Amino acid sequence: xxxxxxxxxxxxxxxxxxxxxxxxxxxxxxxxxxxxxxxxxxxxxxxxxxxxxxxxxxxxxxxxxxxxxxxxxxxxxxxxxxxxxxxxxxxxxxxxxxxxxxxxxxxxxxxxxxxxxxxxxxxxxxxxxxxxxxxxxxxxxxxxxxxxxxxxxxxxxxxxxxxxxxxxxxxxxxxxxxxxxxxxxxxxxxxxxxxxxxxxxxxxxxxxxxxxxxxxxxxxxxxxxxxxxxxxxxxxxxxxxx
Numbered sequence: 001x002x003x004x005x006x007x008x009x010x011x012x013x014x015x016x017x018x019x020x021x022x023x024x025x026x027x028x029x030x031x032x033x034x035x036x037x038x039x040x041x042x043x044x045x046x047x048x049x050x051x052x053x054x055x056x057x058x059x060x061x062x063x064x065x066x067x068x069x070x071x072x073x074x075x076x077x078x079x080x081x082x083x084x085x086x087x088x089x090x091x092x093x094x095x096x097x098x099x100x101x102x103x104x105x106x107x108x109x110x111x112x113x114x115x116x117x118x119x120x121x122x123x124x125x126x127x128x129x130x131x132x133x134x135x136x137x138x139x140x141x142x143x144x145x146x147x148x149x150x151x152x153x154x155x156x157x158x159x160x161x162x163x164x165x166x167x168x169x170x171x172x173x174x175x176x177x178x179x180x181x182x183x184x185x186x187x188x189x190x191x192x193x194x195x196x197x198x199x200x201x202x203x204x205x206x207x208x209x210x211x212x213x214x215x216x217x218x219x220x221x222x223x224x225x226x227x228x229x230x231x232x233x234x235x236x237x238x239x240x241x242x
Contacts, residue, residue: 069082
């Protein structure tokens with residue numbers, strides 16, 4: 001569930017042609033042209049229903065499958081999707097003629113938590129038949145993030161130095177708040193007057209989530225700033241390290 005991610009100004013139409021693995025030879029490829037709106041969904045805590053539209057800009061009809069998942073991330077930043085905790089989708093499989101648009105509705109599980117809930121809607125193009133000789137058809141996958149947050153929810157970040165499985169130093173950044181952030185980079189300021197090192201890595205840090213990032217040149221860190229799509233946040237030093 002990979003593309004409302006992310007940030008203000010992304011409420012435009014997403015024209016998606018996600019990567020497909022091609023053979024080593026220069027085999028021509030053809031792919032459907034799908035547009036999805038919105039590319040990110042945010043709901044208030046008292047809302048349960050949402051909708052999105054999928055347009056087929058290709059010259060041929062296409063069939064898609066839409067599934068909802070509960071979404072969390074592990075400490076390495078990998079997505080973990082739970083089909084049993086996701087939104088219900090209707091219709092879950094739909095054919096879209098060339099040049100037409102379809103409305104997809106979704107219903108979230110009953111809310112009730114004090115922390116933002118995170119989900120993904122995954123749209124997969126389904127095979128529609130054989131392709132011409134010498135052609136490789138690429139099947140699209142589009143992932144839409146979906147959030148439902150209580151009023152006033154906000155992130156709260158902290159950091160600590162930890163050791164990885166092989167003893168390598170890492171920095172752990174945790175979101176103790178009740179709303180996610182979309183991270184674009186992390187700046188590490190050393191003690192004294194040294195220059196900050198920046199980890200240019202984009203990821204979501206969900207409410208209650210935590211990620212460990214490897215350090216190539218470990219040094220004493222005095223301050224950690226996290227660049228997000230909504231500005232820079234200063235992470236607090238955690239009480240303890242491990």
